[in-house]
């Protein structure tokens with residue numbers, strides 16, 4: 001019988017890890033976790049074996065309705081488990097063809113397991129009760145482990161391959177990964193130690209850097225973690241990160257002095273892991289490319305970082321920040337409200353800022369022009385390449401590049417091909433120089 005494939009959507013990193021591991025360990029399922037509805041939908045659409053969707057809607061009341069409608073439009077059968085703070089208070093369960101709903105209390109894995117059993121999903125009979133299964137992708141980020149690690153030889157026989165605190169643990173593990181190993185095992189009594197190690201790893205990322213001191217945002221561990229990993233993945237140097245960090249600290253501490261601006265920004269960012277990732281990543285990318293171009297005066301760098309944080313705050317659904325253009329696949333999947341949200345957001349971002357800060361002219365045009373395109377098919381003004389300011393061209397290129405590569409790991413590895421593709425479209429007018437710089441930095 002084929003295994004069930006599960007998409008688990010929750011913006012809490014620790015819950016993601018905990019629930020996915022637990023379900024994979026207990027049942028004959030493979031679980032992939034997502035923070036964003038848009039990413040999950042893309043995965044479900046492209047992966048025909050996904051038949052179970054677990055969606056946390058603890059604080060996401062509006063966008064989940066669109067998500068479910070889009071899910072039903074895929075026209076396959078799904079079991080959808082909604083995780084909510086209070087199952088009694090759920091009023092809206094849509095009737096959608098092919099979709100069966102169950103509602104479960106958030107953070108209650110035992111309840112999810114009951115639903116699985118009710119729907120006949122098989123227990124993982126091949127795993128000894130004494131062990132929990134961990135995916136090697138999850139643990140390969142650690143150098144050493146606070147617990148022993150085992151591999152399974154057959155249904156009953158497990159052998160220890162890494163001793164706890166073995167300083168060569170990561171090297172040993174890599175050998176097994178190279179041989180195609182997907183899972184390792186820990187003794188069940190040590191599972192909580194594993195969770196602690198994950199927690200410490202994630203929080204150390206958060207505390208590691210000066211951004212965390214400037215940008216004290218609750219629940220954003222995952223965003224910052226994701227951004228660092230991605231930046232390392234595309235080869236951004238430690239030096240570039242430090243340069244951008246410095247500028248970011250100056251900008252954020254200036255924002256902080258303006259109480260109403262700071263309130264607006266932190267509300268928007270706290271509301272959305274996605275927007276935080278997007279803003280941080282663009283700050284790093286735009287600062288790095290500006291340096292490469294020699295456009296590294298303090299005022300230029302500051303404007304680029306300011307625009308990175310402010311350009312999309314007018315979006316009601318922050319996940320739509322990934323939309324690059326009107327003719328992209330994502331755009332074609334939107335309903336009318338979402339289309340309006342996308343097309344109006346550059347103007348709305350400006351309007352939101354009008355009341356809280358005086359915008360320097362360059363910053364205003366960066367925000368307004370960030371969706372213009374060289375062929376005049378962008379919005380809102382349909383400007384052509386010669387009429388878009390060079391700084392906006394730099395910003396647009398960084399955003400398009402980031403939105404393309406951050407979609408999945410495959411794209412990150414294919415960044416050279418993505419840059420080649422972008423060259424065809426952007427090698428004109430004021431885009432030319434920043435494009436060349438982007439390729440020099442990331443096309444290696």
Ligand SMILES: [Fe+2]
Pocket residue numbers: 311312321345370371
């Ligand atoms: Fe945007």
Ligand SMILES: [Fe+2]
Pocket residue numbers: 278311312321399
């Ligand atoms: Fe954006």
